[in-house]
Amino acid sequence: MAALTRRSFLTGPLLAAGAATLPVPGHTAAPIAGTQGPGVYRYQLGDHQLTALYDGTWYLPIDDKFVRNASGASVNEALAAAFLAPGVLPISFTALLVNTGAKLVLIDTGTAGQIADSAGFMNANLAAAGISPSAIDIILISHFHPDHIDGIKTKDGDKVFANAEILVPEPELTFWMDDGNMSRTAGTVHRYFLNARRIFKDIVKEVRPFKPGAEVAPGIVSVPAFGHTPGHTAFAIHSGNQSILAMSDTAREPWLFVRHPEWQPSYDMDGPLAVKTRIAMLDRAAADRMLVEAYHFPFPACGHITKTGGGYELVPAMWQPL
Ligand SMILES: [Zn+2]
Secondary structure: OOOOOHHHHHHOHHHHHHHOOOOOOOOOOOOOOOOOOOOEEEEEEOOEEEEEEEEEEEEEEOOOOOEOOOOHHHHHHHHHHOOOOOOEEEEEEEEEEEEOOOOEEEEOOOOOOOOOOOEOOHHHHHHHOOOOHHHOOEEEOOOOOHHHHHHHEOOOOOEOOOOOEEEEEHHHHHHHOOHHHHHOOOHHHHHHHHHHHHHHHHHOOOEEEEOOOOEEEOOEEEEEOOOOOOOOEEEEEEEOOEEEEEOOOOOOOHHHHHOOOOOOEOOOOOHHHHHHHHHHHHHHHHHOOOEEEOOOOOOOOEEEEEEOOOOEEEEEOOOOOO
16 A cells, blocks of 8 residues: 555545535635734633733744844744744734723733734724723733833824823833933844833823832732843733733743743843743743733733643633633
């Protein structure tokens, strides 16, 4: 008997049924769609309703220096293990909306089309979820990198969420608004300083800084997760006897930094501290079998973490119909 090769598998009897699907006379073929359906995913946490709002994906070309303590070849191997192309990192963005019953709380705000053409859809998806930006009561910011704060304003500088109180981690506000810190930076980080000023300078009096560890909204407690940035913050959300840990950028793209938590991407400002924070949080999530959510996990950006031989693995949540 002939061996089943890849080609015979793809063209052989398994697909013979497909070959019988001949065009029906007079039937018009469906047009090829150019877009996806809405990127909205709702799930329940006790009495809270959570809504994952997809903003899009940025395909970032990366070089050998992208991970400080791993070679470009090792990074490409990790991408290949996830069936991804070498030299390009898909960075997915998903904001999390929490409806506590009394308040609508948005955690981070999307890219507002200011980072890549293939992202910036959060507000369209908010509309698809039936919610107006003016209905948001509280915005929680995890840290001041542009992909998390750009959605606060339009490109023209108008506030997007007219009635929202904006809460930010105090050490993050202190660090990024300090002119001395800015003067000591160059390149990308310097641009982040300028961007933080563009977003916050004229509304800084309206922004409420919180101490890491403080309860920031009903049932939402901030969790210090320093390293990615000086004031980077995660959020633990509780309702009834259920909880979820919104990890923000603690673990980032799972194929690289959940599987290889010791790797230090160049965007972690304090690499060794970020690794320590990352491993502590992933370990806790795995040990406690916690439901987790993270801004750069693939949509709908929630699931569980298991421990493996050398690192951890994200087990994505199954899409539930109701
Ligand atoms: Zn980010």
